[in-house]
Amino acid sequence: MRQRRTSGIVQPKGLRSVLMRMGLFAVLGLFCLYYLLPLVVMVSTSLKSLAEIREGTLLSLPQAITFDAWAKAWDSACVGVRCDGLKPFMWNSIAMAVPAVILSTTLGAINGYALTKWRFPGADWIFALILFGAFIPFQVVLLPMARTLGQLGLAGTVPGLILVHTVYGLAFTTLFFRNFFVSVSDGILQAAKVDGAGFFGIFFRIVLPMSIPAIVVTVIWQFTQIWNDFLFGVAFTIGDSNPVTVALNNVVNTSTGVKEYNVDMAAAIIAALPTMLVYVVAGAYFVRGLSAGAVKG
Amino acid sequence: MASGIRLEKLRKSFGATEVIKGIDMEIEPGEFVVLVGPSGCGKSTLLNLIAGLETATGGAIRIGGKLVNDVPPRDRDIAMVFQSYALYPTKTVRDNITFGMQTRRIPKDNQQAALEEFSQLLQIDHLLDRKPGQLSGGQRQRVAMGRALVRKPEVFLFDEPLSNLDAKLRISMRTEIKKLHQRLGKTIVYVTHDQIEAMTLATRIAVMDNGHIRQFAPPADIYENPVDLFVAGFMGSPPMNMLPGVLCRNGAALAVQPKGTGLRFPLPRPLADRVTLQDGDQVVLGLRPESIFAAETELPGENRFVFEEAVEVVEPTGPDTMIVFDIGGTEMIARVRPEDARPEGTRFRFEVDMTKAKLFTPDTGQAM
Numbered sequence: 001m002r003q004r005r006t007s008g009i010v011q012p013k014g015l016r017s018v019l020m021r022m023g024l025f026a027v028l029g030l031f032c033l034y035y036l037l038p039l040v041v042m043v044s045t046s047l048k049s050l051a052e053i054r055e056g057t058l059l060s061l062p063q064a065i066t067f068d069a070w071a072k073a074w075d076s077a078c079v080g081v082r083c084d085g086l087k088p089f090m091w092n093s094i095a096m097a098v099p100a101v102i103l104s105t106t107l108g109a110i111n112g113y114a115l116t117k118w119r120f121p122g123a124d125w126i127f128a129l130i131l132f133g134a135f136i137p138f139q140v141v142l143l144p145m146a147r148t149l150g151q152l153g154l155a156g157t158v159p160g161l162i163l164v165h166t167v168y169g170l171a172f173t174t175l176f177f178r179n180f181f182v183s184v185s186d187g188i189l190q191a192a193k194v195d196g197a198g199f200f201g202i203f204f205r206i207v208l209p210m211s212i213p214a215i216v217v218t219v220i221w222q223f224t225q226i227w228n229d230f231l232f233g234v235a236f237t238i239g240d241s242n243p244v245t246v247a248l249n250n251v252v253n254t255s256t257g258v259k260e261y262n263v264d265m266a267a268a269i270i271a272a273l274p275t276m277l278v279y280v281v282a283g284a285y286f287v288r289g290l291s292a293g294a295v296k297g
Numbered sequence: 298m299a300s301g302i303r304l305e306k307l308r309k310s311f312g313a314t315e316v317i318k319g320i321d322m323e324i325e326p327g328e329f330v331v332l333v334g335p336s337g338c339g340k341s342t343l344l345n346l347i348a349g350l351e352t353a354t355g356g357a358i359r360i361g362g363k364l365v366n367d368v369p370p371r372d373r374d375i376a377m378v379f380q381s382y383a384l385y386p387t388k389t390v391r392d393n394i395t396f397g398m399q400t401r402r403i404p405k406d407n408q409q410a411a412l413e414e415f416s417q418l419l420q421i422d423h424l425l426d427r428k429p430g431q432l433s434g435g436q437r438q439r440v441a442m443g444r445a446l447v448r449k450p451e452v453f454l455f456d457e458p459l460s461n462l463d464a465k466l467r468i469s470m471r472t473e474i475k476k477l478h479q480r481l482g483k484t485i486v487y488v489t490h491d492q493i494e495a496m497t498l499a500t501r502i503a504v505m506d507n508g509h510i511r512q513f514a515p516p517a518d519i520y521e522n523p524v525d526l527f528v529a530g531f532m533g534s535p536p537m538n539m540l541p542g543v544l545c546r547n548g549a550a551l552a553v554q555p556k557g558t559g560l561r562f563p564l565p566r567p568l569a570d571r572v573t574l575q576d577g578d579q580v581v582l583g584l585r586p587e588s589i590f591a592a593e594t595e596l597p598g599e600n601r602f603v604f605e606e607a608v609e610v611v612e613p614t615g616p617d618t619m620i621v622f623d624i625g626g627t628e629m630i631a632r633v634r635p636e637d638a639r640p641e642g643t644r645f646r647f648e649v650d651m652t653k654a655k656l657f658t659p660d661t662g663q664a665m
Binding site: 185187188190191192193194195196197201205206209210 | 345348349350369370371375376377379380381382383384385386387388396397400401444
């Protein structure tokens with residue numbers, strides 16, 4: 001490993017700077033606590049039994065740790081009339097998010113590549129129009145999209161939701177890739193053209209391997225957006241094809257019986273786990289991609 | 298057998314700005330042509346037109362007799378070395394070099410043979426598994442050359458390939474490029490703004506300015522017989538001294554009297570015979586710094602002229618010392634031997650070899 005970049009830097013010494021430093025860390029620690037508190041409450045509540053929740057306070061830690069709530073949230077909590085837990089809906093979300101992320105990222109990369117490296121008259125206009133899509137609120141496209149899905153016979157299905165997310169995500173993915181490719185030297189593309197590669201040859205063999213950082217950013221962004229989406233999910237799917245966000249809502253907002261806070265919390269964490277996982281896994285690649293680019297040249 | 302290149306009335310515009318303004322040029326097979334000129338003169342655009350990276354607005358480009366205006370770069374049988382090297386950052390040196398052969402589906406054995414041949418020639422065979430990011434500037438330059446050479450095209454195009462190297466490396470790479478040309482005998486078109494590179498490498502130099510070719514001739518010709526003030530001023534370092542003056546009679550012979558002085562530079566016979574202007578007409582006298590030296594330090598010859606001026610600035614370069622002085626408000630540079638130099642402020646006796654003098658008409662800039 002390389003030495004840390006800060007290790008050799010001359011820094012001021014003395015009481016004043018020590019105090020400043022302590023103050024700085026105190027403030028940072030405070031903010032850290034502030035942001036972590038909701039997660040702590042969620043995790044601790046999900047590990048308590050219902051009786052303990054009724055007796056204790058919100059912030060008290062679980063006395064006897066139990067995973068019953070997690071098990072129930074996963075495969076026996078009632079979502080509407082069906083009591084199979086979140087499990088089937090997790091699969092819905094995965095079946096929706098994975099293809100939608102792959103499609104929107106791939107198409108966005110090709111768009112960005114064509115708009116920057118194979119410029120044609122009106123390219124800037126087309127980019128401006130695509131970019132416009134990034135500023136259209138979800139709610140505005142609900143009705144036209146519902147019509148479109150109906151016409152295509154995809155209403156109420158997971159493939160329909162994939163289409164919606166792919167189309168809606170294109171504005172963002174195109175923007176990300178375009179901005180990345182602008183910084184890729186045209187000389188490299190010229191060299192590849194002289195070397196005999198064509199549009200897709202250059203794209204797949206030269207440009208895409210260089211774009212790992214952009215791909216990772218886009219995948220994190222798209223996956224988070226698509227996985228966490230509630231509005232399109234609730235509007236364009238029904239019952240068994242609901243994504244997990246809609247199912248979570250149905251678990252938490254159930255109006256019958258006792259309110260099972262521990263199950264609600266466990267369900268919420270389960271629904272959020274994949275995005276965290278993607279961030280942790282892809283985030284490592286992201287940092288690696290950045291430092292690979294940081295090498296001179 | 299190398300291919301020649303022929304440009305006919307070639308034009309290129311970007312929007313409303315015309316960058317290449319009708320260029321005619323005939324490059325013989327195996328020639329080493331250097332396009333040289335100031336920034337923005339169109340030399341890189343001209344190279345890109347030959348490469349097929351830009352589309353011509355008008356005129357014709359022929360490579361090996363074949364019209365290639367509408368032929369994409371890959372089918373022009375060219376290879377190019379870029380100023381930025383433009384290596385593929387994610388590929389190893391090996392893949393960088395063989396990429397062009399891979400896209401052309403050349404059999405693996407032939408690829409390997411070509412790779413070995415040229416990586417040894419360029420002394421990069423120990424770097425084949427590295428990525429471009431792990432190479433020094435000079436090594437990247439070699440890889441970029443290897444990538445071009447390995448396909449054995451008929452024409453090589455170089456776009457300022459040495460401008461990112463440090464001075465020492467630049468000189469050694471320059472020599473290597475020249476050796477490569479002698480060895481391979483392929484046609485080379487080479488763009489640079491460095492006139493020393495142009496002089497040392499070229500079999501013929503094309504001096505470009507503002508989308509035109511001012512002069513296309515062998516290096517010695519360009520240096521000795523520049524067609525106009527632009528070429529004369531561009532080639533040579535320090536540049537040629539341009540002394541404005543008027544023609545006058547000096548007894549039987551013609552002479553040039555710089556403005557605001559009593560000096561009269563006598564014109565030697567062959568030059569004086571070519572002068573068609575009258576007494577009192579404006580001219581520009583061109584004197585290379587090396588044709589002005591300390592008086593009586595060289596063997597006496599014909600057509601010498603001696604004058605005295607005050608030394609203003611002394612600039613030692615090592616082998617020579619530049620002395621800056623003033624004639625009638627024009628700054629002049631003389632190249633003298635270091636031991637002849639005198640400190641600032643002293644009067645200095647200069648001697649000019651007038652046989653090397655050039656004469657230009659000030660309004661058109663044309664040489665006489």
